Amino acid sequence: DQQVKQNSPSLSVQEGRISILNCDYTNSMFDYFLWYKKYPAEGPTFLISISSIKDKNEDGRFTVFLNKSAKHLSLHIVPSQPGDSAVYFCAASVGNNNAGNMLTFGGGTRLMVKP
Amino acid sequence: DSGVTQTPKHLITATGQRVTLRCSPRSGDLSVYWYQQSLDQGLQFLIQYYNGEERAKGNILERFSAQQFPDLHSELNLSSLELGDSALYFCASSVGLHGGELFFGEGSRLTVL
Numbered sequence: 492d493q494q495v496k497q498n499s500p501s502l503s504v505q506e507g508r509i510s511i512l513n514c515d516y517t518n519s520m521f522d523y524f525l526w527y528k529k530y531p532a533e534g535p536t537f538l539i540s541i542s543s544i545k546d547k548n549e550d551g552r553f554t555v556f557l558n559k560s561a562k563h564l565s566l567h568i569v570p571s572q573p574g575d576s577a578v579y580f581c582a583a584s585v586g587n588n589n590a591g592n593m594l595t596f597g598g599g600t601r602l603m604v605k606p
Numbered sequence: 607d608s609g610v611t612q613t614p615k616h617l618i619t620a621t622g623q624r625v626t627l628r629c630s631p632r633s634g635d636l637s638v639y640w641y642q643q644s645l646d647q648g649l650q651f652l653i654q655y656y657n658g659e660e661r662a663k664g665n666i667l668e669r670f671s672a673q674q675f676p677d678l679h680s681e682l683n684l685s686s687l688e689l690g691d692s693a694l695y696f697c698a699s700s701v702g703l704h705g706g707e708l709f710f711g712e713g714s715r716l717t718v719l
Contacts, residue, residue: 594708
């Protein structure tokens with residue numbers, strides 16, 4: 492049972508255009524969401540996060556939108572650059588509980604930004 | 607460089623064998639997490655330790671075990687290995703027990719032949 496799903500395994504965009512990566516979740520207990528970026532032969536690196544009390548968080552070229560009623564979040568990259576080419580993972584957690592900080596990851600979307 | 611160190615980077619072994627993967631967290635981080643990534647799959651949470659104690663458990667097989675030592679480094683032991691255990695095993699660390707951002711190592715690629 493995949494609680495976090497990224498339905499697009501890959502996405503190709505032109506340099507300078509917007510990249511939109513999507514993520515859906517099923518567990519209504521999730522209250523903290525993150526995006527990680529992964530280059531080949533490297534571990535995932537944190538990109539941006541959002542708490543369920545917000546519907547938008549922006550950091551430079553990266554913006555994450557959260558639609559709680561639809562259990563959907565998206566990552567917008569504007570403008571896209573060739574260096575953004577990587578696999579992007581969406582992750583979610585039930586925050587602030589004594590059981591720990593288990594992140595549930597989606598399957599990833601491979602973004603290719605063409606020069 | 608995330609500050610999380612994993613060894614070995616690559617490991618090839620045979621079915622039925624046992625291996626140990628090692629992780630050194632970032633300086634000051636008390637939580638260590640283990641994740642498994644199989645063949646273009648997402649990262650599957652295995653287990654979390656906080657300051658030496660197990661705090662959360664995911665889909666970790668009984669053939670797998672882990673521990674966190676007093677110096678906070680962690681080891682993941684995989685025994686009676688099967689072909690399906692071939693995967694990338696990531697270790698991550700964070701400062702506290704909970705709170706978002708995890709810092710990942712580069713992973714240990716295990717190949718079971």
